[in-house]
Amino acid sequence: MKIAITTNGSNLEAPVGQRFGRAERFMVIDPATLEYQLVENPGDPAQGAGIQSAERVARLGVSALITGHCGPKAYRVLQAAGIEVYVGAQGSVAEVLEQHRQGRLQPAVGADVEGHWV
Amino acid sequence: MKIAVASGKGGTGKTTVAVSLALAGQQPLQLLDCDVEAPNCRIFLQPTINPPQPVSVPVPVVDQEKCSRCGQCSALCQYHAIAVLETATLVFPELCHSCGGCRRICPEAAISEQEREIGQIFTGRRELVDWVEGRLNIGEAITPPLIRAVKRKARPQGTVIIDCPPGTACSLVAAVSGCDVVVLVTEPTPFGLHDLHLTVEVLRQLQLPLGVVINRSDIGDQRVEHFCARERIPIWLRIAHDRRIAAASARGEGLLAVRPELADDFRRLLENLTKLGGKEANR
Numbered sequence: 001m002k003i004a005i006t007t008n009g010s011n012l013e014a015p016v017g018q019r020f021g022r023a024e025r026f027m028v029i030d031p032a033t034l035e036y037q038l039v040e041n042p043g044d045p046a047q048g049a050g051i052q053s054a055e056r057v058a059r060l061g062v063s064a065l066i067t068g069h070c071g072p073k074a075y076r077v078l079q080a081a082g083i084e085v086y087v088g089a090q091g092s093v094a095e096v097l098e099q100h101r102q103g104r105l106q107p108a109v110g111a112d113v114e115g116h117w118v
Numbered sequence: 119m120k121i122a123v124a125s126g127k128g129g130t131g132k133t134t135v136a137v138s139l140a141l142a143g144q145q146p147l148q149l150l151d152c153d154v155e156a157p158n159c160r161i162f163l164q165p166t167i168n169p170p171q172p173v174s175v176p177v178p179v180v181d182q183e184k185c186s187r188c189g190q191c192s193a194l195c196q197y198h199a200i201a202v203l204e205t206a207t208l209v210f211p212e213l214c215h216s217c218g219g220c221r222r223i224c225p226e227a228a229i230s231e232q233e234r235e236i237g238q239i240f241t242g243r244r245e246l247v248d249w250v251e252g253r254l255n256i257g258e259a260i261t262p263p264l265i266r267a268v269k270r271k272a273r274p275q276g277t278v279i280i281d282c283p284p285g286t287a288c289s290l291v292a293a294v295s296g297c298d299v300v301v302l303v304t305e306p307t308p309f310g311l312h313d314l315h316l317t318v319e320v321l322r323q324l325q326l327p328l329g330v331v332i333n334r335s336d337i338g339d340q341r342v343e344h345f346c347a348r349e350r351i352p353i354w355l356r357i358a359h360d361r362r363i364a365a366a367s368a369r370g371e372g373l374l375a376v377r378p379e380l381a382d383d384f385r386r387l388l389e390n391l392t393k394l395g396g397k398e399a400n401r
Contacts, residue, residue, distance in 0.1 A: 044198060046197075048213055052198055054201065073210055
């Protein structure tokens with residue numbers, strides 16, 4: 001079971017990226033071994049960044065996504081892809097993974113921000 | 119003869135000028151309100167208003183059984199209005215620009231189209247002025263199809279005045295395309311000049327004849343005047359700042375309600391624009 005986590009950094013100490021649609025990259029990590037790979041996420045500057053990001057995550061074969069905030073269009077894609085979405089994550093990737101392991105992150109039931117949230 | 123009234127900067131007096139031009143005319147004419155995100159000619163014109171007609175655009179519908187999830191539609195769509203997943207293909211109609219590309223490229227013929235309403239067209243009349251208004255539905259982002267639908271109401275003969283949206287993007291281009299001349303309403307302020315400059319650049323790309331009306335011409339500085347002189351852009355009218363005009367606008371009355379003597383200026387401008395056919399205007 002792999003998890004995707006948004007980040008603008010490149011290691012376990014990097015903070016979780018707060019904007020799902022505009023995340024610079026995804027860390028695809030196996031929580032059991034902490035082995036990870038980084039997947040770049042170049043988005044369209046004009047529109048549809050959240051949809052593109054969600055399509056990309058859906059192709060990564062992950063069962064869950066952990067991020068700061070997720071808008072409505074991206075959430076719709078992630079939901080259709082059957083990916084569990086955790087929002088409101090704060091701190092480093094390692095800290096967030098630990099919170100997830102302890103079951104302290106609640107799965108989102110919808111987008112937690114409007115589209116184009118700043 | 120299609121006369122577009124545009125500005126670049128918002129709030130310079132486009133609608134004031136468009137409505138005053140329309141009301142100053144002595145022949146029947148049309149006033150098309152193409153500022154579809156904030157159409158307000160009706161406030162100052164106070165026309166009779168007929169029941170609206172809906173305007174819709176075609177958007178894709180995916181037959182999930184036929185769809186093989188090949189992803190060609192998603193790859194084609196520059197607006198990311200289709201997302202293809204292993205389990206489903208999702209459409210985001212509000213992002214769709216109705217190009218029809220997804221339907222054409224689909225190898226399984228799994229995509230059909232359905233109409234989606236984006237706005238309404240109102241029509242009405244006051245005296246010699248035949249009024250048409252496009253009104254975008256709340257939450258919609260794409261204006262050009264509605265603006266084009268309003269412009270299809272223009273009669274081929276006679277004078278048509280088009281109140282354009284502010285800015286220099288797709289909606290302005292949709293509104294001014296096919297017009298014979300563009301009246302740019304500006305004000306002698308740094309913002310007025312900045313946006314006038316941008317709009318002139320766009321209109322020159324479109325090779326449209328243009329001239330300027332300076333509203334509140336006695337405030338600010340001389341830089342708009344200097345810009346027009348340098349660029350050989352004719353200044354067709356100057357309207358001095360008058361608190362009574364601002365107060366009338368706030369009450370929903372037009373400029374001519376408080377300054378009826380300016381009707382002569384607008385009538386002369388309208389006649390000159392009609393005569394010009396854009397010939398002597400700056401391109």
